[in-house]
Amino acid sequence: xxxxxxxxxxxxxxxxxxxxxxxxxxxxxxxxxxxxxxxxxxxxxxxxxxxxxxxxxxxxxxxxxxxxxxxxxxxxxxxxxxxxxxxxxxxxxxxxxxxxxxxxxxxxxxxxxxxxxxxxxxxxxxxxxxxxxxxxxxxxxxxxxxxxxxx
Amino acid sequence: xxxxxxxxxxxxxxxxxxxxxxxxxxxxxxxxxxxxxxxxxxxxxxxxxxxxxxxxxxxxxxxxxxxxxxxxxxxxxxxxx
Numbered sequence: 001x002x003x004x005x006x007x008x009x010x011x012x013x014x015x016x017x018x019x020x021x022x023x024x025x026x027x028x029x030x031x032x033x034x035x036x037x038x039x040x041x042x043x044x045x046x047x048x049x050x051x052x053x054x055x056x057x058x059x060x061x062x063x064x065x066x067x068x069x070x071x072x073x074x075x076x077x078x079x080x081x082x083x084x085x086x087x088x089x090x091x092x093x094x095x096x097x098x099x100x101x102x103x104x105x106x107x108x109x110x111x112x113x114x115x116x117x118x119x120x121x122x123x124x125x126x127x128x129x130x131x132x133x134x135x136x137x138x139x140x141x142x143x144x145x146x147x148x149x150x151x
Numbered sequence: 152x153x154x155x156x157x158x159x160x161x162x163x164x165x166x167x168x169x170x171x172x173x174x175x176x177x178x179x180x181x182x183x184x185x186x187x188x189x190x191x192x193x194x195x196x197x198x199x200x201x202x203x204x205x206x207x208x209x210x211x212x213x214x215x216x217x218x219x220x221x222x223x224x225x226x227x228x229x230x231x232x
Contacts, residue, residue, distance in 0.1 A: 031232045047231070050159055050224055054231075056208035078231060090232050110232060118205070118224070119231025120160035132161035133230035137201040 001075035002058045009077045014093045018073035023095035025102040031090040033083050041126040047080045050118040057117045069105040152219040159226040165194040182213035
């Protein structure tokens with residue numbers, strides 16, 4: 001199951017989709033909306049994607065992981081749109097014959113997703129400002145003060 | 152040749168639009184897209200060093216040459232998860 005969705009992620013269905021008699025281990029990773037980042041308080045996150053490329057890259061990740069570990073089945077679901085604190089933004093499920101490779105493959109999938117899959121989050125902070133999260137760039141805030149400066 | 156570039160996230164917000172039409176010479180490459188974008192949408196210049204270009208569903212280096220029917224996207228570093 002490789003999917004982008006605007007609905008809450010059905011983590012149970014994703015987990016079931018990778019279960020198999022050949023697997024002795026199933027790892028489920030959930031990314032959830034965190035309240036505090038570097039001392040700033042988040043109220044919500046908005047996610048968007050380049051859907052065609054994001055889906056293609058998620059498929060590539062699963063294929064690559066399948067060459068590195070003996071994966072029985074794997075699935076990734078990423079949610080898009082407006083997410084509140086605690087909501088599940090991403091779910092990765094992997095089954096393997098044994099737990100060590102299942103943990104390693106799940107870590108690879110989420111780590112690499114965060115590096116290459118074209119999905120972006122925008123922070124909605126409790127002071128009313130919003131800010132795109134673009135690692136390595138620092139010119140991404142849409143705060144009232146920035147608007148004044150640019151005017 | 153005419154090419155449309157899709158923008159995402161902060162790049163789209165800065166540009167104020169999702170699509171930018173560019174007129175490029177035949178045989179143009181990704182570097183030419185960067186140059187033309189900076190002229191057409193100067194608001195993107197502060198992000199320029201960090202902007203990524205995709206051709207189809209793959210990331211593309213500056214030397215990749217383009218065809219008129221390529222899907223091109225431009226966006227800042229990703230932050231899914």
